[in-house]
Amino acid sequence: MATQLVTTAAELREASARLLAQNAGRSQGLVPTMGALHEGHARLARTAVEQNDVVVASIFVNPLQFGDAVDLDRYPRTLDADLALLEEQGVDLVFAPPVEEVYPGGEPLVRVTAGSLGEKWEGASRPGHFDGALTVVAKLLHYGIPGAGLPATGAFVSGSGGGLPAYRAYFGQKDAQQLALVRRMVADLNFPVEIVAVPTVRSEDGLALSSRNRFLSAEEREAALVLSRALRLLAERANAHRPLDLESAQALVESQPLVGLDYFDVVDPRTLEPLAENCRKVPFRGEGLAIIAAKVGPVRLIDNVPLSS
Numbered sequence: 639m640a641t642q643l644v645t646t647a648a649e650l651r652e653a654s655a656r657l658l659a660q661n662a663g664r665s666q667g668l669v670p671t672m673g674a675l676h677e678g679h680a681r682l683a684r685t686a687v688e689q690n691d692v693v694v695a696s697i698f699v700n701p702l703q704f705g706d707a708v709d710l711d712r713y714p715r716t717l718d719a720d721l722a723l724l725e726e727q728g729v730d731l732v733f734a735p736p737v738e739e740v741y742p743g744g745e746p747l748v749r750v751t752a753g754s755l756g757e758k759w760e761g762a763s764r765p766g767h768f769d770g771a772l773t774v775v776a777k778l779l780h781y782g783i784p785g786a787g788l789p790a791t792g793a794f795v796s797g798s799g800g801g802l803p804a805y806r807a808y809f810g811q812k813d814a815q816q817l818a819l820v821r822r823m824v825a826d827l828n829f830p831v832e833i834v835a836v837p838t839v840r841s842e843d844g845l846a847l848s849s850r851n852r853f854l855s856a857e858e859r860e861a862a863l864v865l866s867r868a869l870r871l872l873a874e875r876a877n878a879h880r881p882l883d884l885e886s887a888q889a890l891v892e893s894q895p896l897v898g899l900d901y902f903d904v905v906d907p908r909t910l911e912p913l914a915e916n917c918r919k920v921p922f923r924g925e926g927l928a929i930i931a932a933k934v935g936p937v938r939l940i941d942n943v944p945l946s947s
Contacts, residue, residue: 641725643732647781650733654694657730658784658803663691665804666784668831670775673697673734674714674849675723678839682808683727685836690806695724696778697734702745702770714849733781740777749773752819758910759929760815760940763900771816772823779807779829805831812838812846814927814942818910838942840866846941858935861896869928869943872904876922876945891932900931900938904945922947 644650658666667686671679675697686693697720704710717734724732749769752761756768784803809817821833839847844866845859854862868887875882888902904913907927926945931938 639730641721641729641732643721643734645733645735646739647735650694650731650781653731654692654782654784657692661691663784663803665690665692665806666782667693668778668782668805668807669693669695669729670778670807670809671695671697671720672699672713672849673720674716674852675720676839676847676849678810678812678847680723680727681839682810682836683724683729685834686806686808687728689834691803692731692784693729694731694733694782695729696782697732698740698774698778700740700770700774701737702741702749702773703767704770705764705766712853714852733778740774746773750776750823755822755910756815756819759901759905760931763931763938768816768819772819775820776823776827776829779824779831782807783830806834807831808834808836810838811835811944812848812941814907814929815910818908821908844870846939848939850937850939853937854934858896858937861894862932862934862937862939864891864894864897865930865932865939865941866943868902869930869941872928873943873945876926876947879921879923879947881919882922882928882945891930896934898933900933902928902930904928907944 642653644653654666667690669682669686683695697717699713699715701710721732750772752768752772761768784805809820811817817835824831824833841847843863845863846866868891871887872882882904884904891897891899891902904926905911906913907925913926922945924947927942928945929942931940
């Protein structure tokens with residue numbers, strides 16, 4: 639079946655309810671994106687299709703999470719190519735609303751606040767970014783609730799158990815801080831959704847896939863590989879139960895003149911608090927997340943790798 643494009647919340651609710659009823663669906667998945675899709679998004683979509691009866695992907699470039707109007711204007715819009723990619727993965731519905739549909743009264747006066755968890759790392763470099771991101775994710779999670787377009791009786795029968803379908807939303811591990819914040823928002827505000835993390839997708843040379851990679855020159859792209867090399871170095875040391883020696887890995891990054899390092903650290907994957915005691919002279923133990931952000935030419939890149947011993 640061809641992927642259906644809808645542009646309003648009302649159309650999404652109606653189409654979602656219809657597909658669930660037609661398929662006796664027990665579950666619905668949501669894949670929120672900003673478009674300019676690549677293989678990383680394709681893996682998110684494929685995972686959702688494998689795990690759910692009906693899958694919705696959203697494409698919305700959210701102005702609230704851009705601090706720079708130039709950066710917002712520059713963000714690539716590739717709707718036709720995005721639709722083709724999502725159809726290839728078997729996505730049922732694509733929700734691509736205009737800004738006026740998501741923010742009908744202009745910028746919202748009330749927003750979701752990321753709090754202290756959103757003020758560090760990416761939040762320190764991009765003030766207000768996560769407030770904007772969480773606000774739109776909250777709206778998208780509400781739009782994607784399965785059964786929202788069903789009759790008021792809620793009389794949806796899913797297989798033999800009855801009740802409303804299961805609901806899952808899919809986020810990439812590459813945006814680790816956003817993932818942690820979304821999980822916390824869902825837990826703190828009792829959203830009826832399971833958040834599923836999908837591992838980072840990389841090119842053959844190790845560079846994490848990103849919609850911004852297209853803005854790198856050939857020389858800048860080669861320089862950007864130092865980010866994944868430094869992360870891989872920490873992962874290898876953790877696996878070998880050796881001290882992480884974060885300073886030497888950081889020196890590797892700083893040796894590349896085209897890379898301007900913002901931050902590089904090892905943190906708790908849930909709280910994002912630094913695990914400094916595991917980074918230097920003692921063997922690494924437990925679980926952690928190595929995170930890095932840098933500017934390569936005009937492009938800001940982030941990456942991370944889970945650590946375990």
